[in-house]
Amino acid sequence: MKEVLTGNEAAALGAKLARVQVISAYPITPQTVVVEKLSEYVANGELQAEFMKVESEHSAMSACIGAAAAGARTFTATSSQGLMLMSEMLFVASGLRLPIVMANANRSLSAPLSIWCDWQDTMAVRDSGWIQLYCENNQEILDSVIQAFKIAEQTLLPVMVCYDGYILSHTVEPVDIPEQKEVDDFLPPYSYPFMLDPGKPVTLGAVGTPPYYMEFRYMLDQALLGSKKVITDVGEDFGRRFGRRYGLLEAYRCDDADFVIVTMGSLAGAVKDVVDDLRKKGKKVGVLKLRSFRPFPSDELAEALSNVKAIGVMEKDISLGSFGALFLDVLASLSLNEVRLPAVNVICGLANRDVTSEDIVKVFDMIEDVASKRKSVKETVWLGLRKELLEGEEI
Amino acid sequence: MKLEPGAVITEPGNSEKNETGGWRSFRPVIKDEKCKRCGICWMFCPDMAISPKEPYQIDYRYCKGCGICANECPFKAIEMVEEEK
Numbered sequence: 039m040k041e042v043l044t045g046n047e048a049a050a051l052g053a054k055l056a057r058v059q060v061i062s063a064y065p066i067t068p069q070t071v072v073v074e075k076l077s078e079y080v081a082n083g084e085l086q087a088e089f090m091k092v093e094s095e096h097s098a099m100s101a102c103i104g105a106a107a108a109g110a111r112t113f114t115a116t117s118s119q120g121l122m123l124m125s126e127m128l129f130v131a132s133g134l135r136l137p138i139v140m141a142n143a144n145r146s147l148s149a150p151l152s153i154w155c156d157w158q159d160t161m162a163v164r165d166s167g168w169i170q171l172y173c174e175n176n177q178e179i180l181d182s183v184i185q186a187f188k189i190a191e192q193t194l195l196p197v198m199v200c201y202d203g204y205i206l207s208h209t210v211e212p213v214d215i216p217e218q219k220e221v222d223d224f225l226p227p228y229s230y231p232f233m234l235d236p237g238k239p240v241t242l243g244a245v246g247t248p249p250y251y252m253e254f255r256y257m258l259d260q261a262l263l264g265s266k267k268v269i270t271d272v273g274e275d276f277g278r279r280f281g282r283r284y285g286l287l288e289a290y291r292c293d294d295a296d297f298v299i300v301t302m303g304s305l306a307g308a309v310k311d312v313v314d315d316l317r318k319k320g321k322k323v324g325v326l327k328l329r330s331f332r333p334f335p336s337d338e339l340a341e342a343l344s345n346v347k348a349i350g351v352m353e354k355d356i357s358l359g360s361f362g363a364l365f366l367d368v369l370a371s372l373s374l375n376e377v378r379l380p381a382v383n384v385i386c387g388l389a390n391r392d393v394t395s396e397d398i399v400k401v402f403d404m405i406e407d408v409a410s411k412r413k414s415v416k417e418t419v420w421l422g423l424r425k426e427l428l429e430g431e432e433i
Numbered sequence: 434m435k436l437e438p439g440a441v442i443t444e445p446g447n448s449e450k451n452e453t454g455g456w457r458s459f460r461p462v463i464k465d466e467k468c469k470r471c472g473i474c475w476m477f478c479p480d481m482a483i484s485p486k487e488p489y490q491i492d493y494r495y496c497k498g499c500g501i502c503a504n505e506c507p508f509k510a511i512e513m514v515e516e517e518k
Contacts, residue, residue, distance in 0.1 A: 135439030194438050232441040241442035247451070254440050261438070 043213045045206035048176040049115060049141035049199065050075035051213075052183025054085050055221040056139075059110040062090035062101035064120060067153045068203040069143040072115040095120040099127035099138075106136035107242055109233035111187060114138065117203060118145035118159045125163050128196075132167030132258060134242060137190030137230070140168075141183060142200045143207040144303070144354075146389045154390035155203040156354035157303070160331075161363045167258050169193075169265055170332040172302040173201040176211040178329075181282055184221055188272045191228040193265045200331075202304040202354075204390060216280055224279055262333045269330055286335035288327040289342040291317060295324030296347040297405040300339075300368055302328045305352060305386075305393060312398040323402055334367045340375030348380045348409035350401045352421075354387040361418055380408040386421035397421055449495075453480065457498030459513040463489050467510035474502035474511060 043051065050072045053061070061080070065073045079085035088105075092098045095116050106112040116124060121142060131138050142160055146152040160170060169189060173179045179201050186197040201207060232240050246254055270285050277283030290310050292298055299309050306327035316323045326342055326349075328335070343349060351365040360366065365383040372379055382404050387393045401421070408415055426432075434450065437443055463474075465488050475485040482496040483489060491502075503511040 133439065134441075232437070232439065232443065239445055241445075242439070244440050244442050246440055250436070250440075253436055257436065257438060 040212045040214050042210045043176055043180075044071065044208055044210050045173075045176045045179050045201050046071035046143065046208070047075055048180040048213050049183055049201070050079070051215065052180040053113045053139070053141070054079050055216065055218060056113075056184050056187045056225055057111065057222070057227075058085070058087050058113040060088045060090065060102070060105035060112045061114065062092055062098045062105065062112075063114045063116065064092055064095050064098045066095070066117045066120040068145060068155075068207045069115045069117040069120070069141065071207070072141055072143070076113075095124040096127060099124040099131060102138045103127060103131050103134065103136055106131070106138050106230065107134065107232075107234050109230040111228065112136075112138045113140070115141040115143070117143045118147060118153075121159045121163060122147065125166065128163055128166040128168060130243070131196045133254070135194040135258070135261070136196060137187070137194055138196040139183065139186045139190055140196070140198050141179070142198050143203040144200055145203040152389040153203075155205055156388045156390065157200070158355045158388070160198060160200045161355040161357070164332055164363060167195070167262065168332065169195050169197040169262065169269070169330070171197065171199050171269075171329055172331055173199065173206065174304055174307045174327060176206055176209075176213050177282070178284075179206065180213055180215070181276065181280070181284065184216075184225060185272050185276050185284065188225050189265065189268050192268050192272070193261055194231075195261055195265055200303070205304045214282075220279060224276065266330070266333050266335060269333075284329065286328075286330040286333075286338055287342065288329065290325045290327060292324035292326055292342055292346070294322055296322040297402055297409060298324045298326050298343060298346045298349050299352055299398070299401060299405070300326045300328065300343075300349055300364070301352040302331060302364065303354070305354065308393065308395070309352070309398055312395050312402070315395070316399070316402060321402070328364070331364070331367075334371065336367075336371035337375060339368065339371050340377045343372065343379065344377050346379060348382075348405045350382045350384055350405040352384045352386055352393075352398075352401060354385075356385050356388070356418070365418075380412055380414045382408050382415040383418045384421050385418055391422055393421065452494045453497050454494045457493075457496060458516055459498045459500060460493070460516050461491055461496065461498065461500065461502050461511045462514050463491065464510050464512060465489070467508050469508055469510070471507070473505050473507065477501050477505045
C-alpha cells in the first residue's frame with residue numbers, strides 16, 4: 039500500500055512496523071515530527087511501547103542504553119544540537135554493544151545558529167562506533183529503519199539512520215508501506231545475549247584498564263568492519279521480500295562512466311537526474327552513492343571507481359582545517375587499493391544552500407577538467423560561495 | 434580468558450583475575466619484630482591483601498601500595514619502600 043509521507047513520518051512508521059518496545063527521545067527541529075508521531079502511536083494504542091519522556095537528549099540516549107541493556111528493542115531520534123548533547127552517551131552505547139536504532143534528521147551546527155540541512159552533525163560523531171546509513175528518499179528512510187534493527191541485532195552495534203533535514207524530513211513523497219505480517223517475518227523478536235536479569239547477573243560498564251581497553255576497541259572496530267557483510271545480506275534479504283534491494287553503495291550509470299560524482303543522501307538523487315540529462319547529451323557520467331558511511335566500504339568503492347578517469351566528491355560537511363570527511367575516506371580507500379584518480383573535493387549545501395542542477399553540471403565540468411589535466415585540485419572547492427560577502431562589495 | 438563484546442562480565446567474582454600489584458610504586462614491608470599482631474592493618478587494607486595469620490604477610494599480587502596499612506599501624510611496624518625496576 040502506498041501512502042504520501044514526509045521523511046519524519048516514514049522514520050516513525052518504520053519504527054512502529056519494527057515493533058519497538060521502548061522509545062526515549064526529545065523533540066528538536068527538524069526531527070520533531072518523529073517524536074510526535076511515535077507518542078501518538080503509543081497514546082492511541084497502535085504501538086505497544088514504553089514512551090519515556092526525558093529532559094534532554096543526553097538523558098534520552100541514557101534511557102535508551104538502559105532499555106537496550108534490559109533487552110528491549112529501542113529507538114530514538116534527534117538532530118544537530120541534540121546529537122551533540124547526546125554524543126557522550128553515543129560512545130557508551132556502542133562501547134557496550136547495545137543495538138539501539140536512531141533516526142537523525144541531518145541539520146547543521148551552531149554557531150551561527152542554523153536549523154537547515156547539512157551533514158555536519160552526524161559527521162561530527164562519525165567515530166562514535168555507530169553504523170551510519172544515509173538515505174536518498176523517504177522510501178529509503180522507512181526501509182532503512184526496519185533494516186537497521188536487523189543489522190543492529192545481528193552485529194550488536196547501534197545504527198544511525200541519517201536523512202536530510204527538510205529536504206526529506208518535511209517533504210512528502212509516495213512511500214510503499216510493507217504489511218505488518220511481512221515485517222514481522224523479516225524482523226522476528228530478538229533476545230539480547232547479556233540482558234540484565236537478576237537470575238543471571240552480569241556486570242555492564244566495567245572499567246577497561248590499560249591491559250584490557252585496547253582489545254575492546256579492536257573488537258568494536260572488527261564488529262563495524264564485519265557489519266559490511268551483514269548490511270549487504272540484510273539489504274539483499276529485504277530486496278527478496280519487499281522488491282527493493284539495498285547495499286553498502288549504489289553505482290548509478292558508473293559501468294562505462296569516465297566522470298563520477300561520489301556523494302550521499304538526497305544529493306545523490308539530484309545528481310542522478312543530472313546524470314540522466316548529461317547521458318542524453320552523450321556525456322559518460324555517473325554517480326556513486328554511498329549508503330553506508332560507517333562502516334566505510336573502501337574496497338567496494340575502489341572497485342566501482344577502478345575504470346573511471348576522474349571523480350568529484352560532493353558533500354555537505356567539512357572537517358574544518360582539513361578536507362571534507364567523505365573526501366578523506368574516498369581518497370584513502372582509492373590509495374590503499376592502488377586506484378590512482380585525479381579528484382576534486384566540493385563542499386556544498388551547508389545550511390541548505392541550494393545545490394541546483396546547474397551547480398552539479400559545473401561540478402561535472404570541474405571533474406572533466408581535472409581529468410584532462412590529470413591532476414587533483416588541491417584546494418577544496420566551496421560551491422556557490424558568495425564572494426561579495428567575503429570581500430565586502432555592495433550587495 | 435576470552436573477552437565478551439561490550440566489556441560485559443558474565444562470571445561473578447572474577448576480579449581476582451585482575452592482579453593489581455603492578456599499580457604499586459611503594460611496597461609495604463612488615464617489620465615482624467615490631468608487629469604486635471593487633472590486626473589493624475588487616476582491617477584497614479582496602480584490597481584484603483594482608484593475611485593476619487602468623488606471621489603477618491602481604492599479598493603483593495594485589496597490594497596497590499596505597500600505604501593505608503603503614504599509616505594506621507600504631508607501632509610503626511610497616512615501612513613503605515620505593516619499588517625499583
